[in-house]
Amino acid sequence: MRAKESLIVGISGGSAAGKTTVARLLAERLGAYSPSVLEVDRYFNDHSDMPEEQRARLNYDVPEALSFGQLAEDLGQLKLGRPVQAPEYDYANHASRPKATLIQPSAVVIVEGILLFHPPTVAPLLDYRIFVEAPPDERLRRRIERDVAHRGRTRESVIRQFNQTVEPAYREYTAPTRAEADTTLDWNAMNYADLDAIAERINGMLV
Numbered sequence: 001m002r003a004k005e006s007l008i009v010g011i012s013g014g015s016a017a018g019k020t021t022v023a024r025l026l027a028e029r030l031g032a033y034s035p036s037v038l039e040v041d042r043y044f045n046d047h048s049d050m051p052e053e054q055r056a057r058l059n060y061d062v063p064e065a066l067s068f069g070q071l072a073e074d075l076g077q078l079k080l081g082r083p084v085q086a087p088e089y090d091y092a093n094h095a096s097r098p099k100a101t102l103i104q105p106s107a108v109v110i111v112e113g114i115l116l117f118h119p120p121t122v123a124p125l126l127d128y129r130i131f132v133e134a135p136p137d138e139r140l141r142r143r144i145e146r147d148v149a150h151r152g153r154t155r156e157s158v159i160r161q162f163n164q165t166v167e168p169a170y171r172e173y174t175a176p177t178r179a180e181a182d183t184t185l186d187w188n189a190m191n192y193a194d195l196d197a198i199a200e201r202i203n204g205m206l207v
Contacts, residue, residue, distance in 0.1 A: 007108045011132060014136075017139055038074070044066055115173055143158055
């Protein structure tokens with residue numbers, strides 16, 4: 001079957017739990033298959049037509065903020081070995097550029113995002129699910145570091161958003177999907193041995 005279809009590996013967990021890092025390290029460990037990596041954050045809905053002040057007040061941590069229908073369509077195409085034109089998202093301006101990046105199919109496709117396990121349209125496409133865990137205080141510290149340096153945010157705005165929307169949405173939508181994961185990875189401890197074991201497990205599914 002794998003000669004015809006890609007294996008889709010899903011990585012979910014809280015914001016700044018380490019999903020992107022885990023996806024990158026997993027792709028390195030599965031390098032013989034030249035994995036493609038796709039970020040759910042690419043699929044935020046475009047709000048470039050809204051006034052800037054209104055865009056800043058939107059909740060970006062709920063399922064309605066993302067186009068899961070488009071993500072499911074793109075994953076379905078990649079699963080069948082077809083390339084897709086994925087969007088790019090500008091976090092500073094809350095704007096999306098559709099069909100901006102060519103994502104090539106591969107024997108294994110890694111997709112990561114905080115709400116990945118939530119939508120029923122995406123669930124049937126995921127062959128293996130990894131839930132990445134880290135405590136709230138560590139996730140907030142990493143989010144401040146990332147968003148201030150790379151997304152044009154202030155420390156105060158990051159903390160306010162984390163407390164008002166990010167963590168409440170995590171508890172409501174993301175944390176409950178931990179039970180649907182095939183494995184849970186503690187990335188506060190950066191457990192490389194467990195990551196190696198996961199890579200071996202996926203490798204066994206590909207041969």
